[in-house]
Amino acid sequence: MSIQKTIPTLCLVAFSLGLYGQTLREIPCHTDEKVREQVANDPSLLLKQVESEEKIYKHIHHTQFKAGEGCEVRIIPTVFHIIHDNGSENISDATVLEYVQKVNETYRFQNIKMEEVDTTWRKVVVDMKVELRLAQIDPNGINTNGIVRVQSSTTANAGDNVKTLSMWDPKKYLNIWVVRTISGSTPSSTILGYAYFPWMESSTNSGIVIRSDVLNRATLPHELGHYLNLYHPFEGSCGSEDCRVTGDRVCDTPPSSGQNFGCPRGRNSCSNDSPDQPDQIENIMDYSDCRTIFTRGQKARVDYTFEQYRKTLISRDNLLATGVLDSNETLGEPIAAFQSDKNVVCEGGSIQFTDFSCTEVANTEYKWLFPSGVPSIAYEPNPQVAYANAGLYDVTLIITNKSGTDTLISMGAVRVAPKVASLKAPYRVDFELADFPYEAWGIQSGNGDSWQRTTDASYGGAASLWIQNFGKQVESSTYTFSTPPIDLSTSQAHVLSFDLAYALQNAGSREVLEVYAVDACRGVELLRLSNSGASLRSITQEMNASFIPKADQWKNIVVDMALAKSLTAASIEFRFTSNGEQNIFIDNLVVGSDWPMGLEERMAQGWDCWPNPARDALLIQGPGSASSFSWKVIDLYGREVGLEGEGTYGAQVSTSSLLPGIYFIQIYSGENVMALRFAKE
Numbered sequence: 001m002s003i004q005k006t007i008p009t010l011c012l013v014a015f016s017l018g019l020y021g022q023t024l025r026e027i028p029c030h031t032d033e034k035v036r037e038q039v040a041n042d043p044s045l046l047l048k049q050v051e052s053e054e055k056i057y058k059h060i061h062h063t064q065f066k067a068g069e070g071c072e073v074r075i076i077p078t079v080f081h082i083i084h085d086n087g088s089e090n091i092s093d094a095t096v097l098e099y100v101q102k103v104n105e106t107y108r109f110q111n112i113k114m115e116e117v118d119t120t121w122r123k124v125v126v127d128m129k130v131e132l133r134l135a136q137i138d139p140n141g142i143n144t145n146g147i148v149r150v151q152s153s154t155t156a157n158a159g160d161n162v163k164t165l166s167m168w169d170p171k172k173y174l175n176i177w178v179v180r181t182i183s184g185s186t187p188s189s190t191i192l193g194y195a196y197f198p199w200m201e202s203s204t205n206s207g208i209v210i211r212s213d214v215l216n217r218a219t220l221p222h223e224l225g226h227y228l229n230l231y232h233p234f235e236g237s238c239g240s241e242d243c244r245v246t247g248d249r250v251c252d253t254p255p256s257s258g259q260n261f262g263c264p265r266g267r268n269s270c271s272n273d274s275p276d277q278p279d280q281i282e283n284i285m286d287y288s289d290c291r292t293i294f295t296r297g298q299k300a301r302v303d304y305t306f307e308q309y310r311k312t313l314i315s316r317d318n319l320l321a322t323g324v325l326d327s328n329e330t331l332g333e334p335i336a337a338f339q340s341d342k343n344v345v346c347e348g349g350s351i352q353f354t355d356f357s358c359t360e361v362a363n364t365e366y367k368w369l370f371p372s373g374v375p376s377i378a379y380e381p382n383p384q385v386a387y388a389n390a391g392l393y394d395v396t397l398i399i400t401n402k403s404g405t406d407t408l409i410s411m412g413a414v415r416v417a418p419k420v421a422s423l424k425a426p427y428r429v430d431f432e433l434a435d436f437p438y439e440a441w442g443i444q445s446g447n448g449d450s451w452q453r454t455t456d457a458s459y460g461g462a463a464s465l466w467i468q469n470f471g472k473q474v475e476s477s478t479y480t481f482s483t484p485p486i487d488l489s490t491s492q493a494h495v496l497s498f499d500l501a502y503a504l505q506n507a508g509s510r511e512v513l514e515v516y517a518v519d520a521c522r523g524v525e526l527l528r529l530s531n532s533g534a535s536l537r538s539i540t541q542e543m544n545a546s547f548i549p550k551a552d553q554w555k556n557i558v559v560d561m562a563l564a565k566s567l568t569a570a571s572i573e574f575r576f577t578s579n580g581e582q583n584i585f586i587d588n589l590v591v592g593s594d595w596p597m598g599l600e601e602r603m604a605q606g607w608d609c610w611p612n613p614a615r616d617a618l619l620i621q622g623p624g625s626a627s628s629f630s631w632k633v634i635d636l637y638g639r640e641v642g643l644e645g646e647g648t649y650g651a652q653v654s655t656s657s658l659l660p661g662i663y664f665i666q667i668y669s670g671e672n673v674m675a676l677r678f679a680k681e
């Protein structure tokens with residue numbers, strides 16, 4: 001039966017190819033085939049791709065202060081070369097203008113209203129801030145309308161051969177060749193267009209080739225996407241690893257097992273993404289008939305592509321030289337922003353600051369203020385500043401262009417670490433003192449929110465630290481607080497302990513708390529704890545409402561710090577990676593211990609105290625083997641509080657005189673000294 005079916009099918013295919021070529025499925029984009037072709041000729045292109053991707057990855061995922069990047073519309077001077085043989089491919093100037101307009105509407109998110117975007121994608125859809133403008137001055141300085149016409153039979157089955165007929169300097173212009181048909185490996189070709197990625201292009205092939213009859217479709221925005229370094233969402237099929245480094249290297253375009261044709265809404269061809277989302281058939285970089293959007297992740301790649309490959313193209317000087325910008329036209333009010341190569345430096349070290357403001361460098365006045373830095377004032381875009389003394393310092397950037405002035409004050413942007421810390425372990429803090437962050441503490445926020453002191457909840461005492469995180473619209477935002485540098489070598493027990501309260505919003509919660517010991521002067525960053533899911537939560541119940549813990553909804557976490565014990569100036573850094581799921585609270589941070597044994601030994605088997613937290617009284621219960629013992633209560637700072645006594649198997653402690661807070665009961669039993677920890681409400 002299969003043979004009978006096979007033979008007619010083959011005949012039908014052959015028949016179609018011969019006579020009905022136009023009805024064959026179109027190949028919307030030939031870019032991937034161009035990549036294969038170019039790489040076959042020159043395998044070193046793959047190395048260029050890897051290098052380019054590495055830079056993008058580092059830029060997007062490992063730098064700070066990106067606020068001003070890509071905020072300004074990037075204008076691309078453009079030339080259309082219409083290669084025609086006096087057929088319908090010789091489209092009119094008006095048609096070109098109309099399509100440029102359509103491209104711009106697509107890139108500025110004016111092609112569709114937010115309400116028309118599928119609700120799944122409303123969080124990620126974006127204005128790409130890209131605009132094409134037809135060149136008004138050609139490479140010879142002569143006026144032009146940005147449209148060049150060349151009569152040639154190569155308009156049929158065209159390829160890179162048309163580029164030799166007419167091409168303008170691709171560093172200064174985007175070249176678009178309009179042709180009748182495009183050649184390819186497929187017979188009776190229906191290829192609609194192709195472009196070169198920036199990492200594989202040369203001065204003789206950069207640009208876009210497109211069929212004249214598809215300019216009203218999504219093909220030109222799609223090919224422009226490749227020119228700006230975007231891959232297809234189905235690149236690498238479903239992929240299996242990190243979305244930042246495989247597939248299209250963009251995390252807010254879910255993977256797709258292959259090209260989507262038609263408009264298969266709701267199709268979900270890959271389930272290995274987390275959370276699992278349907279194919280984004282609406283993405284311009286797919287092949288569907290309902291392509292309309294770009295995403296924030298794609299914009300981040302494009303933003304860096306302008307920086308990496310197309311800086312000259314969009315520079316103010318080039319816009320003026322190509323006539324697409326009036327000399328009186330300003331590109332908007334400036335927005336100050338900067339990056340630094342590091343935010344912690346050892347005393348005596350220096351930091352490189354890089355301007356990332358939303359403004360044209362050539363037309364901007366800069367003024368930087370670096371208290372305690374050398375220089376303390378700078379007037380250049382990218383200054384290098386040395387810091388002699390340990391401390392936490394602000395950085396101020398004031399930029400002025402002809403449209404206005406903007407000032408950015410980044411509080412505590414620079415932390416200069418001492419070689420030997422003045423604080424020594426054991427070090428304790430219960431966050432009872434107001435005015436957090438305390439002197440020399442570091443705070444970095446993700447999206448305007450940060451770790452803050454609160455009196456809404458605490459474990460003992462009246463206050464703790466928290467991030468008001470429930471329901472926030474963030475994705476992988478990192479919130480950090482760090483202690484001043486502490487000499488860890490002075491502690492006898494190499495542990496860190498703190499109290500934590502956190503609830504999972506649902507079973508799929510992905511938020512993470514990490515604790516590091518960071519010694520900037522030794523270049524050491526030791527991850528000592530990484531908790532998420534069950535290891536992070538302090539209550540088993542899932543909570544889909546803002547979590548404010550009660551006294552019995554906290555847990556104590558003890559972290560082994562033996563690896564960090566020789567560091568003489570280590571900041572303890574808490575990093576919380578948020579997806580806006582649930583609030584997190586931290587209280588009673590204790591770094592090291594001044595007791596004669598490690599905390600693990602002190603938390604000896606068989607001893608307990610309750611109720612905990614205590615109100616007026618507390619019972620100490622020893623193991624059966626402990627006949628008689630003596631005890632005394634000390635506070636977080638190791639001070640005696642005037643409560644002590646003796647017991648046999650157990651004892652009662654009157655706690656009514658204690659202020660709310662965290663305390664320890666030191667127990668002396670024979671040769672052993674142990675401690676129990678409790679909270680007074």
Ligand SMILES: [Zn+2]
Nearest residue numbers: 029030031222
């Ligand atoms: Zn494509």
